[in-house]
Amino acid sequence: MRYCKEHTWAKVEEGLVRVGITDFAQGQLGDIIFIELPQVGEVFNQGEVFGQAESAKSVSSLYMPISGEIKYVNDNVEDSPDLVNTNPYDEGWIIIVKPRNFSEVSALLSEEGYTSLLEKS
Amino acid sequence: MSYVLFTATGCTRCKIVKNFMTDHGIAFEEKNMKAEGKDDFKKFYSANRCFITRGQDGVEFPVLTDGEEIRQGIGASIAYLSAGKRLDGFFCVGTLHKEWVDGIHPCSGNLEHADEFLQVMRYLKKSSMKLQVETSGRNSHVLKQILEEGLADKVVMNVVGPTALYSKILRKPVVESDILKSIPLVAQFPSYQFQTTVAPIIRQEGDVPEISYLTPAEIGEIAKLIEEGTGNKKNPYLIRLFKSSESKDERLKSIEPLSSLFPYRTAARAYQVLTELEKVI
Numbered sequence: 001m002r003y004c005k006e007h008t009w010a011k012v013e014e015g016l017v018r019v020g021i022t023d024f025a026q027g028q029l030g031d032i033i034f035i036e037l038p039q040v041g042e043v044f045n046q047g048e049v050f051g052q053a054e055s056a057k058s059v060s061s062l063y064m065p066i067s068g069e070i071k072y073v074n075d076n077v078e079d080s081p082d083l084v085n086t087n088p089y090d091e092g093w094i095i096i097v098k099p100r101n102f103s104e105v106s107a108l109l110s111e112e113g114y115t116s117l118l119e120k121s
Numbered sequence: 122m123s124y125v126l127f128t129a130t131g132c133t134r135c136k137i138v139k140n141f142m143t144d145h146g147i148a149f150e151e152k153n154m155k156a157e158g159k160d161d162f163k164k165f166y167s168a169n170r171c172f173i174t175r176g177q178d179g180v181e182f183p184v185l186t187d188g189e190e191i192r193q194g195i196g197a198s199i200a201y202l203s204a205g206k207r208l209d210g211f212f213c214v215g216t217l218h219k220e221w222v223d224g225i226h227p228c229s230g231n232l233e234h235a236d237e238f239l240q241v242m243r244y245l246k247k248s249s250m251k252l253q254v255e256t257s258g259r260n261s262h263v264l265k266q267i268l269e270e271g272l273a274d275k276v277v278m279n280v281v282g283p284t285a286l287y288s289k290i291l292r293k294p295v296v297e298s299d300i301l302k303s304i305p306l307v308a309q310f311p312s313y314q315f316q317t318t319v320a321p322i323i324r325q326e327g328d329v330p331e332i333s334y335l336t337p338a339e340i341g342e343i344a345k346l347i348e349e350g351t352g353n354k355k356n357p358y359l360i361r362l363f364k365s366s367e368s369k370d371e372r373l374k375s376i377e378p379l380s381s382l383f384p385y386r387t388a389a390r391a392y393q394v395l396t397e398l399e400k401v402i
Contacts, residue, residue: 031155033163034170054170056129056154056162057179081163 001089002108005117006047006063009089010105013096016071017105020093021053021062021084024118030055032081035094037073044068046104050095053084066104068097124149124202127162127184134195134222135183137248141199154182174214181214195250196224200241207234208241215253221274222250227267228259235263242272257281258303259295268306275312278303282322282335283342290322304350315347315393316359319385320368321376330372334363334379341388348392360385361399 001011007025011018026032036052044050044064051062074093077083084092099105109117124142126149128135142149152158165186166173172191174181184191185198192201196212208230215224222245230238245252254273256264258280267273281290284297307313317340325331340360348354360382365374382398389396 031159033166054166055179056166056182059175059179081167 002065002105002110003114004063004065004108005114006065008063008065010065010097010108012102012105015098017066017068017097017099018093019065019095019097020088021060022114023088025053025060026085026088026092028058029053029060029085030057032084035077035081035084037078038070038095040070040073042070044070053081062094064097065108066097067100069100070095071098072096124185124187125165126151126198127158127165127182127186128153129182130155132182133220137195137245137250138183138185138198138202140248141202141244145202147202176214176216178218194224195222196241196245199244200238203241203244204234204237207231208238211238212241217253220249220251221253223253223255225252225254225273226256227254227263228256232260232263235260235266238263239266239270239272242267243270246272251275253277255279256303256307257287257291258300259291261299261302261306264303264306268309273310275314276307276310277314277316278307280304280315280317280343280347281320282317283339284346286322286339289324290320301346301350304347305352308351308353308356314357314359316361317343318361318363319379319382320363321373323370323372332372332376334376335385337384337388340385341391344389344392344396354392354394356393356395358389358393358396359399360389360396362401 001009003009007022009020009022032053032055034054038050046064046067048064049061050064053060053062073095077092077094126138128151130153139151152161154162169191174193181193183198184193192198194214197214200208200212210230211226213224215222217223251274252272253275254267255277258278281287284300287295287300319335321332321334323330323332344358347356347358365376368374386396386398
């Protein structure tokens with residue numbers, strides 16, 4: 001699993017990349033009441049906003065850790081957005097991306113790198 | 122008619138609205154979105170998201186619904202409970218917190234129901250809230266009543282332009298003398314401020330409308346009106362930046378922003394020496 005500084009994670013699975021938000025991000029948001037998902041087929045560049053996570057107290061944009069096309073969205077988080085709070089790395093995944101360039105994944109932060117980023121901020 | 126009131130733990134305004142309903146025998150179900158009402162609130166939010174107002178601190182509570190309409194905040198909720206849609210326009214969701222309630226607009230709403238509007242203000246005042254009224258200056262007689270009863274702790278008058286441009290800017294009929302009557306009233310409140318947003322104005326409608334910003338000279342005219350109306354050159358007067366994204370008119374959303382507000386401050390300070398520019402982050 002790799003991480004980006006905008007608090008999304010990326011995990012390569014059989015040529016595709018699964019994406020969600022980190023435990024830190026879900027904790028900052030509080031109880032998530034809505035996830036705005038992109039459409040399957042949409043294409044985004046790395047760093048672009050692909051969706052939005054909303055709690056009663058705040059709204060957070062969701063940033064693409066890599067460039068690519070949306071192949072799947074997690075409909076379960078539309079019905080149960082709290083999955084992102086309870087299982088941010090597992091059932092609370094948000095999108096699956098067909099990456100444009102795998103080198104973008106390897107350039108993301110490692111777990112140590114992301115932890116270090118959180119400690120500095 | 123039965124109501125659902127979504128509340129948040131520790132929300133004083135929610136308590137006041139609950140008390141209003143209990144005092145008036147209005148049946149309702151409370152759902153605390155931080156406790157037993159969490160799931161219901163999630164469903165409600167998901168289904169009605171585009172109608173729900175979020176401020177800087179998130180969703181404005183309480184959220185009141187009768188299944189047809191949604192009202193948020195203490196003022197709009199009590200107004201709807203008192204008088205249904207009759208008071209629409211007088212109250213909107215505010216931005217202030219703790220003991221302050223804003224989003225109170227005596228200049229909007231249907232004047233036929235001004236008495237009911239004042240009743241809601243009286244209730245809010247009795248509930249130990251501090252009230253901030255915002256007005257364009259229309260309906261000066263309602264503002265006078267608010268002053269006489271001591272219902273507002275602060276008034277912000279948004280002087281949208283020289284009085285001759287008021288109807289054009291507000292897109293509704295305006296009696297210029299009504300605006301002029303409000304100016305001296307505003308200055309009698311315990312705390313007050315005049316302000317003007319330097320906004321683009323549609324000066325001439327048509328296939329290619331003539332649109333231009335308020336000019337520094339026009340801001341000077343406004344500042345002079347304030348001096349003449351109050352007999353004072355030292356009123357708090359704030360010049361604000363136009364935010365195109367907040368404009369309700371699509372034609373104004375794509376207007377180029379102004380490069381500087383300093384010429385406006387210079388023009389205004391000839392008549393209102395304490396004129397300041399809005400600080401933009």
